[in-house]
Amino acid sequence: MPKTIRPPYSNAVVPPISVSSAYYFRDTEEFRRYKAGELPGGRYGRYDNPSWLQTEAELAQLEGTEEALLLPSGMSAVSNTVSALCKQGDRILYTGCAYRNLRTFFNEQMSQYGVEAHAISQADIQKFNEEFRNQYDDRCRIVFVEMPSNPHMYLVDLEYIKSVIDPQRTLLVVDSTFASPINCQPAKFGADLVIHSCTKYLGGHGDLLAGCVCGSSDLIDQIRNYRNISGAVVDGFTAFLLSRSIATLKVRMEQLNKTGLEVARILESHPAVRHVYYTGLVSHPHASLASKYLSGHGGVVAFELDCDAEETVGFVDRLKIPFMGTNFGSHQAMVEQCAEFTYYKLTIQERRDLNISDTLIRYTVGLEKTSDIITDIFSSLELVRSQSNTTVALSV
Ligand SMILES: *Cc1c(COP(=O)(O)O)cnc(C)c1O
Numbered sequence: 001m002p003k004t005i006r007p008p009y010s011n012a013v014v015p016p017i018s019v020s021s022a023y024y025f026r027d028t029e030e031f032r033r034y035k036a037g038e039l040p041g042g043r044y045g046r047y048d049n050p051s052w053l054q055t056e057a058e059l060a061q062l063e064g065t066e067e068a069l070l071l072p073s074g075m076s077a078v079s080n081t082v083s084a085l086c087k088q089g090d091r092i093l094y095t096g097c098a099y100r101n102l103r104t105f106f107n108e109q110m111s112q113y114g115v116e117a118h119a120i121s122q123a124d125i126q127k128f129n130e131e132f133r134n135q136y137d138d139r140c141r142i143v144f145v146e147m148p149s150n151p152h153m154y155l156v157d158l159e160y161i162k163s164v165i166d167p168q169r170t171l172l173v174v175d176s177t178f179a180s181p182i183n184c185q186p187a188k189f190g191a192d193l194v195i196h197s198c199t200k201y202l203g204g205h206g207d208l209l210a211g212c213v214c215g216s217s218d219l220i221d222q223i224r225n226y227r228n229i230s231g232a233v234v235d236g237f238t239a240f241l242l243s244r245s246i247a248t249l250k251v252r253m254e255q256l257n258k259t260g261l262e263v264a265r266i267l268e269s270h271p272a273v274r275h276v277y278y279t280g281l282v283s284h285p286h287a288s289l290a291s292k293y294l295s296g297h298g299g300v301v302a303f304e305l306d307c308d309a310e311e312t313v314g315f316v317d318r319l320k321i322p323f324m325g326t327n328f329g330s331h332q333a334m335v336e337q338c339a340e341f342t343y344y345k346l347t348i349q350e351r352r353d354l355n356i357s358d359t360l361i362r363y364t365v366g367l368e369k370t371s372d373i374i375t376d377i378f379s380s381l382e383l384v385r386s387q388s389n390t391t392v393a394l395s396v
Contacts, residue, residue: 015054018236021045047228051236055243056212059202062181062246063194063214069223070212070239074177074197075101076232077211079109081193082142084226085171085219088114090141093132095156096121097149097354099175100342106144115141122147122154123355125286129160136164146175147186148294151302151338151362152277152355153178155289162190171219177201180329182253183296193219200329201298204245204252208238252331252367256299259365259373264301266374272384274359277302299365300328302338307384309358312337316361318380321373328364333373335363 009016023042025031033039042048052070059068071077082105086092092106096119106117118135122128143165147155161172173193174186180201186194196202198210213223227233257280264278276283279290280297290297305312316324322333326342336342338360343351351357365373 015050017240018049018051020049023048046231046233049233049236049239051239051243052234055239055246058243058246059181059196059198059212060214062185062249063187064185065187065194065214066217067220068212068214069220069227070198070210070234070242071227071232072211072234072238073209074175074195074199074211075105076230077195077197077213078102078175079105080227080230080232081173081195081213081223082106082110082115082144083230084223086110086113086115086141089139090115091137091139092117092142092144093135093140094119094142094144095128095146095149095154097123097152097154098144098146099150102144102146102175121353122149122156123152123285125155125157125289128156132161133164136170138166138169140165140170142171142173144173144175145191146178147184148178148279148298150178151300151360153279153284153286153297153300153302155279155286155293157289158186158189158191158293178298178300179294180249180253180298182250183257183294183298186293187214189293192216198242200327201253201256202245202249202329203242204249204330205241206327206330206332208241208245210234210238210242253296253298255367256329256365257296259368259370260297260299260301262370263363263365263373263377264297264303267301267303267377270378270381272306272381274304274306301363301365303361303363304357305359305361305381305384307359309339311384312359312361313340315380315384318383319376321368321376322363322366328362331367333364333366333368335361337361 056068056070120128120131143161145156171192174191175195176184176186177197177200193213193215195213198212261280264276264281267273268276278301279294316335316337319335322335325334326336327334338356339351339358343356
């Protein structure tokens, strides 16, 4: 819109939050100009909202893609993307350690529409590559990669996948929620679409649910057309909150990366800790992939204690700083004993297949002081049995 006809106060540094469910036209002539693409503006709230446009432009810039699309949750970003792009007879290959609801969506929902999904475990990269090569065929429409995976932070070699797939038939879709756009930009390595649960790092304050998908204008257009029908849209206020969070994403991530690495290192040196899963440690099975794909490792540290399930409960319950709950990426530390909290509905065998042991803990640092977090963890670890005869100096 030319500056001369700018409405009052449209020079606000922070743009207004748009809440209108409809847009009007002065007369038919004006509407015709809108239809011809000569006049910018909106038609109806499910299709258009200027608050989305601002946030979507910021998301596209973060991922280095032509466009981005905002959706009301990470799951809706996945379900709208996959539903928009797959048809009956298509196949999806996906990383087996993917988010639980995603597996359910593929296996219980998409299967009803004749789309077949096949999971490949990514714990062992050699085996993953081998099985991927064997499973890939010309019915494969989407390769869906979650990386780093939750909670073990397993990766895959995106460039290897790109070298196997036929770019005419198959799209590489990466759920990069665990990395955030600060620690990884999958489009640089050939991902066609990048998905985030903006509920996590991007939102960053534990007070919004949103998701996004980023990619070329051509693909985003197709998903936008589907969103127009599915109605998976956010309100203007959520779009505003997310935009405000994006403004501080980089500094928040730098802090979370720093605290996460420190906590991971110190846990690894503790005798009551059996194993730590954190891509910033050289002990991580995918450390060499991490050095290729990740520039930071985030605030989630998964570790197993050298004790039994009930003693792990005791450790978690004694912690004073984190909230017990299932979220990450906000300013508040969170903790969960995975088998007890998120995976309790699975059978022992299913948990074993996903490498979820009874003593596995997912600890998410927030913006608390690093030394406070470590002191809290150490004092709780002191009462873990195998620890009782050992005194460990705090080296914060
Ligand atoms: C949380 C999460 C999702 C789902 O996002 P919602 O915003 O909760 O719908 C998808 N993928 C990953 C990796 C997640 O962590």
